[in-house]
Amino acid sequence: MSEANQPPKRPVGPDRPRGRERHAARGSTVARDQPVVAVVGYPNVGKSTLFNRLTGRREAVVDSMPGVTRDRRQGGAEWNGRQFQLLDTGGIDESDPTPMGRQVAAQAIVSIDEADLILFVLDARVGAAPGDLEVAERLRRSKRPIIVVANKCDNEEAEARAQSLWSLGLGPVVCVSALHGRSIGDFLDVLVDSLPDIAIEDHDDDDLERSPAFCIMGRPNVGKSSILNALLGEERMIVHDRPGTTRDPVDTLIEFDGQEIVLIDTAGLRRRGQMREDVEHYSQMRALDAAGRSDVAIVVADATEGITEADLAACDLAAHAHCATLLVLNKWDLAQPDLEDLTGRVRRKSRQHPSIVACSAVDGEGLHRIIPAALRLYEKSRTRLSTHALNNALRALAEERPGPRHGKRRLSMRFLVQTGVGPPVFRLEVNDRSLMTRDYGFWLENRLRDHFDLSGVPVDIEVRTRE
Ligand code: GDP
Numbered sequence: 398m399s400e401a402n403q404p405p406k407r408p409v410g411p412d413r414p415r416g417r418e419r420h421a422a423r424g425s426t427v428a429r430d431q432p433v434v435a436v437v438g439y440p441n442v443g444k445s446t447l448f449n450r451l452t453g454r455r456e457a458v459v460d461s462m463p464g465v466t467r468d469r470r471q472g473g474a475e476w477n478g479r480q481f482q483l484l485d486t487g488g489i490d491e492s493d494p495t496p497m498g499r500q501v502a503a504q505a506i507v508s509i510d511e512a513d514l515i516l517f518v519l520d521a522r523v524g525a526a527p528g529d530l531e532v533a534e535r536l537r538r539s540k541r542p543i544i545v546v547a548n549k550c551d552n553e554e555a556e557a558r559a560q561s562l563w564s565l566g567l568g569p570v571v572c573v574s575a576l577h578g579r580s581i582g583d584f585l586d587v588l589v590d591s592l593p594d595i596a597i598e599d600h601d602d603d604d605l606e607r608s609p610a611f612c613i614m615g616r617p618n619v620g621k622s623s624i625l626n627a628l629l630g631e632e633r634m635i636v637h638d639r640p641g642t643t644r645d646p647v648d649t650l651i652e653f654d655g656q657e658i659v660l661i662d663t664a665g666l667r668r669r670g671q672m673r674e675d676v677e678h679y680s681q682m683r684a685l686d687a688a689g690r691s692d693v694a695i696v697v698a699d700a701t702e703g704i705t706e707a708d709l710a711a712c713d714l715a716a717h718a719h720c721a722t723l724l725v726l727n728k729w730d731l732a733q734p735d736l737e738d739l740t741g742r743v744r745r746k747s748r749q750h751p752s753i754v755a756c757s758a759v760d761g762e763g764l765h766r767i768i769p770a771a772l773r774l775y776e777k778s779r780t781r782l783s784t785h786a787l788n789n790a791l792r793a794l795a796e797e798r799p800g801p802r803h804g805k806r807r808l809s810m811r812f813l814v815q816t817g818v819g820p821p822v823f824r825l826e827v828n829d830r831s832l833m834t835r836d837y838g839f840w841l842e843n844r845l846r847d848h849f850d851l852s853g854v855p856v857d858i859e860v861r862t863r864e
C-alpha cells in the first residue's frame with residue numbers, strides 16, 4: 398500500500414452523507430445498498446473481537462471459553478469511504494453435536510447465504526485445525542469471495558506460522574491481531590478491494606455522485622460573484638447549463654480540463670445583483686449547508702482589508718462542516734498585502750491552516766490557480782495513509798512531546814489508524830482517554846497535518862481508551 402495521495406478509489410459527489418455520520422459506526426439496520434460481510438470461523442478464534450474492532454463497538458461480549466456464543470450481531474463499518482455491513486456469526490462448529498453447537502453452525506450458514514464477502518477467521522497460533530478443510534470446502538461451494546483472516550498474529554512468529562493457511566486454497570491470507578489492532582489497516586485495504594460494487598452499481602446512472610463538489614463562501618462584497626463569473630468565462634471551463642444537470646437547482650455542473658465538478662449553491666452568485674437583498678442567502682445556515690455538501694470551500698477575502706476575523710470565521714465554519722478550505726484573496730489589483738504575513742496569521746488563528754491564493758476578478762490575475770488548488774485539496778482530503786506510516790509518525794511525535802500527565806498517570810498513545818477518507822478520519826488508541834488535553838490534541842492534529850502535507854484539510858482524530 399502506498400503512503401499518501403493515492404487517486405481517489407471512488408470519487409463521490411455532493412449528495413452523500415457528510416461529516417461524522419459518514420464514519421461513525423452505524424446501528425444494526427442492514428442497508429441493503431451496502432455490501433454484507435460475514436465473519437465466520439470456529440468459536441474462540443476472535444471473531445467477536447474483530448467485529449468490535451471493525452465496527453468500533455466497545456461493549457465486547459468476549460469470553461475465552463470455547464463454545465460460548467452470542468446472538469448474531471450486525472453492525473456498520475467504513476474504510477476509505479466504502480461502507481459495509483458486518484455480520485458476526487456465532488461460529489461454525491459442525492463437529493459439535495450439542496444443540497448449542499448446531500444452532501451456532503446454522504447461524505453461520507445463514508450468514509454465508511446473505512454475504513457478499515466472507516471473512517474466514519482462524520487462530521494463527523493453532524494453524525489449520527482438523528475440520529478446517531471441510532469448512533473451507535463448504536465456503537468454496539458458496540461461490541462468495543473469501544478472505545482468510547489469520548487472527549492472533551500478535552507477533553512475527555505467529556505471522557510466519559499463518560502462512561501455512563494458504564494451503565486451504567481459499568484465497569488471500571491476511572494476518573491481523575484483532576485484539577491489539579496489528580495490521581488492521583492493511584487488512585481493511587484488502588477487504589474493501591474485495592467488496593462487490595453494490596453501492597456503485599446503484600448509482601451508476603448518476604454521474605453527479607462521483608464529482609468533487611466545491612462551494613464559494615465569504616462576506617458580502619468580497620467578490621464571490623465576480624470570481625465565479627470570471628471562472629465560468631475561462632476557456633478551460635465548460636458550464637453545463639441544462640436544467641436538471643445538478644440535483645439541486647442552486648448548484649452548477651462544470652467541466653474543468655475534462656474533470657467534472659459541482660459548484661454548490663451558486664445560483665445566487667451567478668445572477669448577480671438579484672439576490673443582493675436576500676440576507677438569508679448569506680446566513681450562517683445557508684453557508685453551513687453549502688459547506689456541508691461540498692468537499693472544498695473556497696473562502697473569498699478582500700485584499701484591501703487583509704484577512705479579517707469574519708474571514709477566519711468562515712474558514713472555521715467550513716472546517717466545522719468537515720470541508721477542506723482554500724483562502725482566496727481577491728482584489729489583488731487594488732492592494733497587495735504581504736502574503737507571508739497573512740499566511741502566518743492564518744496558521745495561528747485558523748485550525749485547518751488553509752493556504753492562500755491571491756487573485757483579481759477584474760484583471761484576471763491568479764484566477765487560473767483557484768480550481769487546480771481546490772482540486773489538489775480534494776485529492777488530499779481523500780488521502781489514504783498506511784497504518785505503518787501513521788504509527789511511525791505517532792512514535793516520533795510521542796518522543797518529541799510526551800503525552801500530558803495527570804497525577805502519576807501519563808497519556809500513552811498506542812495505535813493510530815485511518816478509518817475514513819474525504820475528509821480523513823483517524824482513530825487514536827490511548828491508555829486513558831481522560832488524560833488527553835485539548836492543547837495536546839490540537840498539537841497532535843497540527844503535527845500530523847504538517848507531517849502528511851494536509852494543510853487546508855480537516856483532520857479528525859477520534860480518541861479511544863484501550864487498556
Ligand atoms: P469468537 O468466539 O471467535 O468470537 O472469539 P472472541 O472474539 O470471543 O475471542 C476469543 C478469545 O481470543 C478472547 O479471549 C480474545 O481476547 C482472544 N483474542 C481475540 N483476538 C485476539 C488476538 O488478536 N490476539 C490474541 N492474543 N488474542 C485474541
Ligand code: GDP
Pocket residue numbers: 615616617618619620621622623624666727728729730731756757758759760
Ligand atoms: P460578492 O458580494 O462577494 O458576490 O461580491 P461581488 O462579486 O458582487 O463584488 C463586489 C464589488 O467588488 C463589485 O463592485 C465588484 O465589481 C468589485 N470587485 C470584485 N472583484 C474585484 C477585483 O478583483 N478587483 C476590484 N477592483 N474590484 C472587484
